[in-house]
Amino acid sequence: MRDAYHEELDSLTDKLVEMTRLVRSGISRATTALLDSDLQLAESVISRDEEVNALFNDIETSILELMARQQPVAVDLRMIITALRMGTDLERMGDLAVHVAKVARLRHPDSAIPPELRSTIVEMGQIAENLVTKAGSCVATRDVDSALELQHDDDAMDRLHRKLFRSILAKDWQHGVEPAIDITLIGRYYERYADHAVRVAQAVVYLVTGSRPS
Amino acid sequence: MRDAYHEELDSLTDKLVEMTRLVRSGISRATTALLDSDLQLAESVISRDEEVNALFNDIETSILELMARQQPVAVDLRMIITALRMGTDLERMGDLAVHVAKVARLRHPDSAIPPELRSTIVEMGQIAENLVTKAGSCVATRDVDSALELQHDDDAMDRLHRKLFRSILAKDWQHGVEPAIDITLIGRYYERYADHAVRVAQAVVYLVTGSRPS
Numbered sequence: 001m002r003d004a005y006h007e008e009l010d011s012l013t014d015k016l017v018e019m020t021r022l023v024r025s026g027i028s029r030a031t032t033a034l035l036d037s038d039l040q041l042a043e044s045v046i047s048r049d050e051e052v053n054a055l056f057n058d059i060e061t062s063i064l065e066l067m068a069r070q071q072p073v074a075v076d077l078r079m080i081i082t083a084l085r086m087g088t089d090l091e092r093m094g095d096l097a098v099h100v101a102k103v104a105r106l107r108h109p110d111s112a113i114p115p116e117l118r119s120t121i122v123e124m125g126q127i128a129e130n131l132v133t134k135a136g137s138c139v140a141t142r143d144v145d146s147a148l149e150l151q152h153d154d155d156a157m158d159r160l161h162r163k164l165f166r167s168i169l170a171k172d173w174q175h176g177v178e179p180a181i182d183i184t185l186i187g188r189y190y191e192r193y194a195d196h197a198v199r200v201a202q203a204v205v206y207l208v209t210g211s212r213p214s
Numbered sequence: 215m216r217d218a219y220h221e222e223l224d225s226l227t228d229k230l231v232e233m234t235r236l237v238r239s240g241i242s243r244a245t246t247a248l249l250d251s252d253l254q255l256a257e258s259v260i261s262r263d264e265e266v267n268a269l270f271n272d273i274e275t276s277i278l279e280l281m282a283r284q285q286p287v288a289v290d291l292r293m294i295i296t297a298l299r300m301g302t303d304l305e306r307m308g309d310l311a312v313h314v315a316k317v318a319r320l321r322h323p324d325s326a327i328p329p330e331l332r333s334t335i336v337e338m339g340q341i342a343e344n345l346v347t348k349a350g351s352c353v354a355t356r357d358v359d360s361a362l363e364l365q366h367d368d369d370a371m372d373r374l375h376r377k378l379f380r381s382i383l384a385k386d387w388q389h390g391v392e393p394a395i396d397i398t399l400i401g402r403y404y405e406r407y408a409d410h411a412v413r414v415a416q417a418v419v420y421l422v423t424g425s426r427p428s
Contacts, residue, residue, distance in 0.1 A: 081277075081278065081298065084295065085302070173391060177383060178383055181379070184398045
């Protein structure tokens with residue numbers, strides 16, 4: 001049987017996994033709000049980010065209490081340090097989903113995404129969801145191999161990000177400056193989201209092995 | 215006389231202050247590189263970011279050693295947690311200076327900044343430098359009042375950021391899509407840089423008072 005102390009450490013992991021679930025739902029709904037120009041969905045992403053922030057506060061508070069009471073050492077200490085790092089990244093992913101939703105809200109009832117770029121945004125949304133799902137499963141299982149794999153999945157996001165830029169800069173871009181700015185920012189939000197998901201996975205590698213992935 | 219343990223804690227502060235100095239130099243040189251279209255200066259920002267990263271690694275390593283050996287409690291524990299948080303923000307500020315420098319490098323020998331926006335970028339650079347200088351001094355002195363003030367200084371950056379957007383979206387914008395994209399990203403880099411500087415100051419408030427600024 002686990003003692004209370006180790007149960008608290010386990011509950012840190014549970015909370016982090018729950019954070020991945022929430023920020024996955026955030027980016028998923030934000031992508032749909034963007035593509036369907038769905039104001040209500042966009043608003044829900046924005047208001048529900050509070051849950052992500054509250055969960056991170058909760059994690060930080062538990063950590064301070066744990067450290068003050070238990071003076072954890074060695075691997076438990078690493079768990080605590082990495083939980084803080086993961087929490088910071090996940091909280092930021094929630095913010096980035098909110099940024100995407102805000103562009104959807106700003107342009108409603110129009111769509112910020114011109115027809116020819118819709119499929120690219122769909123793909124970016126899917127990769128983002130994929131990455132955070134995998135990151136969540138790495139946090140839960142502490143599987144180093146999957147965590148290392150995640151870095152390659154991120155390459156697909158970078159390719160799509162470059163593709164967006166090429167479309168905006170192409171001679172036949174007909175939508176003018178404002179949509180180009182929206183696309184520039186949206187592209188950056190997805191790219192950053194993916195980057196933070198990779199960092200969560202890297203933290204798992206550090207947690208298990210004690211050294212950072214190159 | 216301070217014992218070895220407290221000397222190590224003090225040296226954490228010194229390293230964080232040194233990080234603020236390095237990332238200040240980074241954004242200062244990046245802004246100049248951008249305005250003067252100075253390739254060599256841009257390259258120096260990019261290559262010297264390694265120093266920032268190395269310093270953060272150094273801080274993380276010291277913290278893990280400190281925690282494993284000393285099992286710090288109460289305020290020392292808060293120092294360690296906040297040092298990690300500040301280090302993460304400062305490291306990101308270094309990255310953002312690199313992003314600015316990379317735009318300068320990409321457009322060299324041209325300038326990414328149209329003449330009518332130069333003064334806005336000069337101002338954004340100055341505010342960024344100002345914020346990080348103040349943040350560094352808050353870290354060194356643990357002055358809560360100055361740390362709280364920093365949040366208002368950030369408003370000036372947000373105003374300039376909005377001004378950039380208005381210029382790009384104005385009817386008389388004559389530079390087309392590519393410069394608009396550059397300006398969009400550059401504006402975002404400065405705005406994020408300022409945001410991270412504010413977070414460093416907020417961490418000082420937390421360190422001293424144990425509660426977060428609203």
